[in-house]
Amino acid sequence: MAWGKGQIAKQALRTAPEDYAAFEAVSLAGRDGVRVLDVGCFDGFNTYLKFAPYAGVARVVGVDPLPEAVAEAAARAAGDARFSFACSSFEDYEPEAGERFDLVYFSHVLQHLPDAQAALAKACRLLAPGGFVVVKTTDDAAKLSYPDHEQVMRRLFGLYERHVLPNTPHTACTDRYNGEKCYTLMRRAGLGNVTVRQFAADTCGKSREERRALFERCVYFRRNVPACVDGNVAEEIRALADAWGALFDQDDYYFVTQSFVAIGQKPQEGAPPWKYAGPAFGSAPEALPKMHDAQAEALPCDGPPLASAEASARPPAPAVAVRPLAEQDLGAVMAIEIASFRDPWTPLAFALDLRHNPCAHYTAAFTESGLAGYLGWWGAPEGAAIVRVAVDPARRKAGVGRALVEQAVRDARAGGHGVLTLEVRAGNAQARGFYARLGFQEVAVRPAYYEDPPDDAVVMALPLE
Structure with missing residues (x-):
């Protein structure tokens, strides 16, 4: 199982926005009681990264034939009762009596199965009417290499x-040429409303x-x-x-590789096909997310355990570079988000802010190991407010949070705002001390603001004039 494990985790982080685009297309963030089957879950890293943020996901079953991988997956998600894992090939797997799923997910797995057509037919059988199959795969025929005279x-x-x-x-x-076949395979498996999108990565610029x-x-x-x-x-x-x-x-070499993401829906008698949403698969507009509270880099990890894909031990203080957050960063963002919060935002909440909210400003901090933290603040006539900040648990107390907050201070001041505020749990003494050292003052208390666990919110403010 060790072969390629680190690279597989990195790949899960890099290509997560492709999955999130598919989940946006089927409105996963807007559904309740969703049952998911993840085929080929491996060690559970990708499973947890992709589905843990969605509060409406009620049950996730991961299947994989490797016993050691399934054991690691179960340990990873031990704090979240929604997740369970079975050691089985997909060909042999049968769900609990009568159980049907709303989403069957193949992430770079379908091309490895002995009979992709039979696998999709089985996935269709395991779906509840109206449910979806999501396939992410690749295709070597879509890769371009030029100049490559030899x-x-x-x-x-x-x-x-x-x-x-x-x-x-x-x-x-x-089958390394699986991508081009997905549409036909899905249609032949009995799935309807099939759509396929390609996501490219190339050497340009x-x-x-x-x-x-x-x-x-x-x-x-x-x-x-x-x-x-x-x-x-x-x-x-x-x-x-x-x-x-x-x-x-x-410098003159051009290479492009393509990921294929295909969605198919099990027909539901009397119901029209689902209209896919989002910029990748559709065009339906979405509502903006509501404002949430901020946390500090000193906040202990209070979410379920998700190991960092880049490092497991805290290194010496690294050089920190800060730049605007982009939607392609969402895989690494969500890994930190679900490791830091009991009620993580969904990828769609971040994406909608980035796409449509002119008051929203997000920055990301990077070290040589990759994305280490992120911060979002909203600007309003009455002042600016930090709405989200988190740091990779393996990078805390290394200057990442300070770099993010100081950049937010500079940006808010440059935007003409007179004050920068935030809310923090009254019981989080570390966070309150962290912000106090940066010049924030405690100016108000909001009783019983937090629910899980119950706590007051302390409002802290930094004058920017």
């Missing part, structure tokens, strides 16, 4: 398919480091040459991987 990428892919896939556990049946990161994302599993492969072939695979990587060092 056809390095295609030669590497050819050797990988002939010699690595059939000799590697869990990939013997892998990227720094050398960013291009190299994209290369590693696409090549890491192709280096996994089993010992049974002929030595000369293994050397050729490694040489081609190195040659392909060298192309990414060239």
Whole structure:
């Protein structure tokens, strides 16, 4: 299970906005009592990252054939009774008596199953009428590499398919051209209202480091040459991987890779097909989220445990860079969000603020390990207010929270606001002390403001004039 585990977690964070776009399309944030089946849950990192933020999700069942992976998944979600995990292949899995799901989710799993058509037919059978199948997959045919006069990428892919896939556990049946087939496979499985979207990542305008990161994302599993492969072939695979990587060092090299996300709906007699929402799959407008309270970097992790994908130990204070938060950062944002709050915002709450709220301002703090924290503040005629701030538990007390708040102070002052306020739990002495050291003063108390657990809110303010 160790092979590729770190890369799989990074991939889950990087491509999370693609899943969140699909969940927005089916209005997952607006539903109650949703039952989810996650096929191929692995160690549960992706399962928890994707579904824990949604309060309307009542039950999540993850299935995977690896016993050690299922055990780790169960431990990860031990604090959330909505999650359960079964050690089973999807072919052998049967739900509890009569149970049907509202969403069946395949995240980079369908291409590894021995019969994708049969898997989708079974997924349709396990759905309640009107329920959805969401498939995220890939397709090597959609990758472009230019200039690549020696056809390095295609030669590497050819050797990988002939010699690595059939000799590697869990990939013997892998179809690397699954994306182009999803629409047809879903229709043949009895699903209707099928839609497919592509999400691209390319080298355009990227720094050398960013291009190299994209290369590693696409090549890491192709280096996994089993010992049974002929030595000369293994050397050729490694040489081609190195040659392909060298192309990414060239400023004039263009590469693009595509993720495919497909949604299909089980027909429901007497009901029209669902109208997909959101900018990726539809165009239905959504309401803005309500304002929430702020927390400080000193806040202990009070949410269920979700291990950081980048690090598990607190390093020395790193250099911190702050820039505007973007929607493509939402995977890393949600990992921190659900590790920090008992009532996390949904990805849609952040996305709608970023897209449509002219009063909202969000910044993200980065260290060399990636996104380490984020802060949002809203500007109004009466002043500015911090509405959300959180720091990766592995990066707390390293200057990340201070950098975020100080940037918010500068931005709010530049926006002409005379005061910056926030609310914090009365019982959170660490947070109150943190803000006091930054110059905030306690100016009011709102009794019984918080519900879980019950507590007063202390209003703190920083004059900006």
